[in-house]
Each structure stands twice: as C-alpha cells, then as structure tokens.
Amino acid sequence: MNRDNRYKKIALITGATRGIGRAIAEKYAEQECRLVLVYRSNQTTADETRNRLEAIGAEVLMIQADLTDARACASVMGQTAERFGGLDVLVNNAGGAYDGAFAAMKAEDYAGLISCNLVAPLLLTVAAAPLLIESAQAGRGGEVVMMSSMAGVTGKEGQVPYSTTKGGLIGATRLLARELGAQGVRVNALAPGFIRTEMVEILEPKMYEHVLAASASPRMGEPSEVADAVWYLGSSSSSYLNGVVQRIDGGFLR
C-alpha cells in the first residue's frame, strides 16, 4: 500500500503564489497534504492563494520570509515544526529571471538573482535538514525537489546569470544528495523547459519558437505537468531516485 495515501504529508513550497509554484501547491492540496507556503512580499497574492487552497480543503500555513537570510530560513522551519510538528517534503520552487545581453548587464542586475535562485534554496534545505531526516527515519518522507531549468542543463543565450544559478542548483542537488542520502533524505532536481507561465508569456515568440521546434513534443508545457513531476519526485514512487536532474521539456533535442 502506498504510504502517501494514509498519511497527510507536510509539504513546504516556496514561490507558491503564481505560475508553476501555484500549480504545485494545488497538486499537493488535491492530495490532501498539509501545506507551508513561503512568499517574499506580495501579501495580496499570498492571501488569494491561501483562500483558494483552503476552499478545496487544504490546511495552509503562510509565512512571509526573505529566504536569502539563513536566520529567516531557520525561523520558517521553527514555525513549520510548531504548527505541524515536522516536515516531509521541501519544494524549492521560488526563483526569478533577468534576461538580456550579458555583456551589457551590471553586477547589481544579477546579484539578487544569485541570492534568490541559488543561495536561498541551499540555505532553506540546510535549515530543513533536521526535520527532513526525522521524517525520513520515521518513514514519512524526507524529500527535496529543486526547481532548476533546462537553461541550467543546456545553457541559454540571453540568460547567462539565470542559467548560472540554475546550474549551481544542479550542483547543489548532487552535493546535498551525497551528504544527506545516508540519512534517508533524497534530493532531486527538475529542469523544466518552456512552461506556460507569466515569466514566459511576456517573451516574444521568436525567443522560444526555435526551442519548441527543436523538441520531440513541439509545444509549451503546462504548469500542471511540472506539478505532476514534482509530486512524483516528492513521493515514495520515486524512492530510488537521488541526486538526479529530471528534464521536463517535451524532449528538447539539443
């Protein structure tokens, strides 16, 4: 019997107020998980997200925090433990992008991206490790899913700092998997290609049409398809996967 069907997992998802993160939160809510959703600043979208998830019966703890600060990460874990008594799944989804010609960028254009996309997931996972180890040893979970990107796997013109941070996240996945694997914690990464989100919809089609054309399934992915993959990596169905980077890109051929 699948243990996921008997126990209401506790899942912490960052960046859950829009796009892929929202779809992930909805997926976990549908699966009757207890949710900790961390958002950085937008109270309005945070409230909307909580209301929508509670309307479908989810138990939700919303926490406002700047996860680039290690002390804030520790505080988030303290609040999670206080409310739910533990943590089973951590989904490091939050991230941003800054696109453009790299040679014309300034340092301040990408300093924040490094903090948000790379440092914050690492610090949050470190802070979550004691709870995840406890969960793994109790047979409840102990899974981490990092949201990388195909830009981190194959590189992408116009996205040098973004792909750098997403590549670093792949390295962090391997490092964390090696260090926490013996204690039962699994750390895996997803590398989405072009997914229909606000981040992609503002792009001109010429910026991604060549990518879609070079894919075995020549279409954009949907956030719900990424959420399904996150659910798989964060569940016992993937119990022998650790330290992997799962592409979810419609079969991008280069």
Place this chain on the structure above:
Amino acid sequence: MIFFENLKHPLIQAVAEVCRSANESVVDTSGHGGVQASLAKLGTPNGLVMCPPERCEAVALNKALKHPEDALALGRDLHNDTMAFLQNCRAVTQAMMTAKAGQVLFVGIDDVAARIVGQPENPMANQLRVSALKSLAKEYGRMGIKYNTVLSQPSKESVEPQIWREKRDALKVYTMRFSPNETTEYAQFCWSLLQGNVPVNGGIICLGKGVMEMAA
C-alpha cells in the same frame, strides 16, 4: 598572452608552464588586482583560464548542517564566488568582443573523483560554471569567442600514493586497475584548447582514466 585567475592549483601551474614553454606570455591576474584590473592594465588576452575553487563545498555544507550559524558563511561564500565568476566572465567577454577572438577555459576538478580521494569537492562551483559557459558560447560564440570547460580527475602528483592505493576499489567506478594520469598530460590538453584550433564551443571535456561523464 594568457590570463590566469591565479596560479595556486598545481594543475593550473602546470598549464601555465606549458604556455610558457610554447612562448606564450602568462599573466597571474591575482598579482595585478584581478581579471578586470589586468584587462585595464594589460589589454585583451588571447585566453583566460578560470581556476578550480580552493574551498571544499562538502566541508562547508557539513559544517552548516552541524552548526546552523555556519550557514551564513556557506551562503555568503557561494554568493561571492558566483558574483566574482560572472564579473570576470563579463569583463573578459566585453574585451574579447572587441578583439573578435578569444578563449575562455574553466579548468575544474571532477567532484566525484575528488570526493573519493579526499580532495576539495565542488559540484556547485563546477556546474554553475559549466552552465554559464554554455550560455556564453551560445550568446557570444558568433563573435569568435570560445568558452569551454575541462573537468579533470585529480592528477597522480596531487594525491599521496598511499591514498591512490587505498582508494583503488572505489576508483573502479572509472575503470578496473585505475592508475591516475600525470598533471602534465592534463596541462598539455588544456594548452591545445587554449590555442583555439579545436572545433568545440560550450563543451565539457572530462579528462581522466576510464569512463568519465558529467551528470547534467
């Protein structure tokens, strides 16, 4: 003229030596205030060699896992390393765009082999550099600039002979009867890439004994 971020790592020292023996001038930019200052003082080089980090990410991570207060240093070091790397990439790209030629080569150490033989293990630094250089190759390759990565196993001389013997079983993940290559073998290959005649851009070339592969 070839710029080196620094000449601290034995493999990097060997690459510099091979460059010198081929009458290429070698600049240790750490002695000139860094890559950006060296570009301003000395002009555009034919190549820039980016070096393996000195720290060990596995050690830093384990400290942070045991002592939460050390997470601050883990995050700060990762941020600073990534910023410095991107700053150097940007500065040398701007210079090489004008010259319409140049080689940027990251020489890293394979983090799995490094872990086995107890050398600094840096999968984050390696992978973020690989991803950045692939993106740069896609964006600026058309301007005659090449960005490549070499990931080498630790060389024979960089590890005590006793360790090589003790870890022989573990090193079967690469090949049976593993015996390491010498530093100069890796250095010679790096020099061949720095000459710019190899038709590869955005590549990750894994050097070592046995079967090498990069996870992503």
